[in-house]
Amino acid sequence: MHRIGYILPEGFQVMALATQAVFELANLLVGQPFYAVETYALDGSARASTGLVLQAKPLSAHRSADTWLVAGTIKPMPSAPELIRLLSKIAVRARRIAGLCTGAFILAEAGLLDGRRATTHWYWAEVLQERYPHIQVEADRIYIADGPVWTSAGMTAEMDLALALVEKDLGADIARTVAHRLVMHQRRSGGQSQHSEMLKLAPKSDRIQQALEHARRNLAQPLSVEALAEAASLSPRQFSRVFTAETGQSPAKAVEGLRLEAARLMIEGSRHPLEVVARETGFRDRRHMREAFLRGFGMPPQAVRREARIAPPA
Structure with missing residues (x-):
């Protein structure tokens, strides 16, 4: 079983949660629970940018995960030091880790993007590059996988990254069928322009x-x-x-x-x-x-x- 852990910072953008449907449908298509999805927040709950308060598991009590997905916020802000400390610790043991939208800023704070290629929402790409000059920011990409570290552009591009993870794990046919079930107009490749x-x-x-x-x-x-x-x-x-x-x-x-x-x-x-x-x-x-x-x-x-x-x- 492949364990997926979502990390929700305070003020997270709710679109990140929509990507869980990709893994849910993948399980249905393969006929068994290939993915086990769990959601974590630093103190056991997190407030979304919309005001929604979501109960989650405390990050300090996390179980090991194969893939971590870090949600972004509407406006990138400095993260809680404890969140960065825990993220740095758990990333070492994971198979891969992904920053969804401005979640790339959180990965960057933890030093996980140093020397790597990365992307984020086009509106914040220049800021990411200025704050973290050791990252090679590619502003006009839907998602990027640089080794075990993945990053995506904003909002709907998070769905494309999730589908790419499914393709990596279960093959292109399953990923295409999931996209079809989600009534997605097309599956976009990572190299496709954000515009x-x-x-x-x-x-x-x-x-x-x-x-x-x-x-x-x-x-x-x-x-x-x-x-x-x-x-x-x-x-x-x-x-x-x-x-x-x-x-x-x-x-x-x-x-x-x-x-x-x-x-x-x-x-x-x-x-x-x-x-x-x-x-x-x-x-x-x-x-x-x-x-x-x-x-x-x-x-x-x-x-x-x-x-x-x-x-x-x-």
Whole structure:
């Protein structure tokens, strides 16, 4: 049995608790209690940022755990010295330890991130780097596994980290099925950006959202203004005007952003030749994709692939 211990600091963010559903469903799928989940707080209870008070086991009375998950807080604050002392002690005996969202700050206080790669919520990444210069902070990552120490970006990225832990323990099929049971739109890899092109565009009307969904599902197609306008049930002229007003971008620029995001994910997460990536994501050819990468990321696709291979796999 794999024991998982959650550590809740005072003021913890309740989203961390949602990740327990990942391990619960994994148990149901394998047909036996593979995971045993227990929740701890320094004094036996902790108040969430929402005001919820949760009764837990005192951390001083902890049992050994294979994996420790440290919840984050809305705003990183110095931790209680006793929490850091106990965390440093129990981390040595664990198979792995993870900081969820700003839980990375707590791991950093305990010295567990020194000399390692780490991430956290994009809003606090720069602060983490300034406070702890011995950490290599990668601000635009969903989660990072550097040896036995894992860290994740904020909020929903914690679910992606939990699924990655399940994949590590039980395989990709179980992790995919858990994500499906949780009605997750997609499972994101650790190298994926914290920032989504779809979220950045943030259209206000269902029609423009419909056109963007059509584009995202059909990136390999030409995706002319006429085709997008048809998906939105608008005339091409009206579509272009409404699209630009709602997203702040032209349809062509928005489609290029979606293609860039999809191409980067394929390059980082697969061994497909760049010609195949270009074709699958709708670029005319490899050269066209390279030009778009230089505009969008300031580096060619080959450099993105090299960086992904240098980074230890999550």
